[in-house]
Amino acid sequence: VLKKISQLLFGKQAVNAISQINSSAKHARSNYQTHKDYIAREAVLGARILGPIPSGHNREFFCLDRNTWIWHESWQDEAGRHQEFIVNYEVDPTGILKRINGGQFTKLQGQELANFDRAITEYYHQVSRQIYNTEAPALI
Amino acid sequence: LGSNKVHEVSPEGPVTPEVLKKSVVLTAQEAVRLAYGGNESVPTQETYLEGLRESVAGQNNRVAEGHTNHSEIRVSNEAASLEPDSVKRHAHQIGSFLEHLRGQELVQDARYN
Numbered sequence: 659v660l661k662k663i664s665q666l667l668f669g670k671q672a673v674n675a676i677s678q679i680n681s682s683a684k685h686a687r688s689n690y691q692t693h694k695d696y697i698a699r700e701a702v703l704g705a706r707i708l709g710p711i712p713s714g715h716n717r718e719f720f721c722l723d724r725n726t727w728i729w730h731e732s733w734q735d736e737a738g739r740h741q742e743f744i745v746n747y748e749v750d751p752t753g754i755l756k757r758i759n760g761g762q763f764t765k766l767q768g769q770e771l772a773n774f775d776r777a778i779t780e781y782y783h784q785v786s787r788q789i790y791n792t793e794a795p796a797l798i
Numbered sequence: 799l800g801s802n803k804v805h806e807v808s809p810e811g812p813v814t815p816e817v818l819k820k821s822v823v824l825t826a827q828e829a830v831r832l833a834y835g836g837n838e839s840v841p842t843q844e845t846y847l848e849g850l851r852e853s854v855a856g857q858n859n860r861v862a863e864g865h866t867n868h869s870e871i872r873v874s875n876e877a878a879s880l881e882p883d884s885v886k887r888h889a890h891q892i893g894s895f896l897e898h899l900r901g902q903e904l905v906q907d908a909r910y911n
Contacts, residue, residue, distance in 0.1 A: 688907075689904055692903065692904055692907050693900060693904060696900050696903055697900075700896070721892065721893055721896050723893060723897065724890060724893030724894045724896075724897050725889075725890070725893060726893075727889070727893075747889075749886055749889045749890055749893065753882045753885075753886060754882070754885055754886060754889060766882075766885075767882070771882060771885055772885075774885065774889075775884075775885040775888055775889075778888065778889055778892050779888060779892070781892070782892040782895070782896070785896065786895070786896075786899065790899040790902075790903065792899065794892075794895065795895065797887075797888050797891055797892070798887065798891060
């Protein structure tokens with residue numbers, strides 16, 4: 659009924675164009691939500707890859723996009739204050755760059771670089787298998 | 799966890815001018831302070847969270863560990879001998895593959911909804 663009234667008021671073409679735009683926007687929103695849902699599921703798995711989560715801590719570790727990895731951890735300290743850190747790992751042409759809480763970039767090296775590699779490789783295999791039901795190809 | 803010594807938080811430094819712009823040496827103490835929200839009361843070695851070591855099934859103690867105090871991923875047992883380029887390549891390959899998988903799921907969801 660509303661559509662018919664709108665068509666009478668604004669014309670059929672205008673109403674159809676608007677509904678197409680709405681439909682595209684809904685589709686984009688739905689895609690965005692689905693994408694977020696998958697990342698959220700990956701983040702739960704990823705958190706466990708970094709070892710047991712201390713009591714009272716919330717942790718996420720996930721691949722945001724092909725060049726960005728995030729480790730987020732939050733908890734309440736003894737005074738009940740919210741504490742958190744966010745570590746960004748960025749795949750840069752110069753190497754893997756790490757940034758804590760939006761601070762300066764440092765370049766991963768040595769043992770820490772190897773640990774990062776181990777963590778993302780583990781993530782890769784577990785997430786592929788457990789979330790997407792597929793075997794991850796061997797890394798080159 | 800092996801040694802509790804903080805390491806790798808202060809890499810030797812940037813290699814290119816681009817990194818040079820973004821990078822300064824971050825001391826271990828600063829990293830810990832940042833991880834704890836800028837508080838002065840940085841936890842001591844004794845307050846390290848316990849029980850961070852846990853093997854993921856089938857991984858035979860090759861598990862990366864999130865070491866909360868240092869915001870540093872740690873791994874038990876093995877020593878590092880990886881080329882930075884191979885890590886970069888792995889990261890890129892993994893990220894690309896995951897994006898591909900997510901994209902496939904989006905297509906499937908769109909098909910069924």
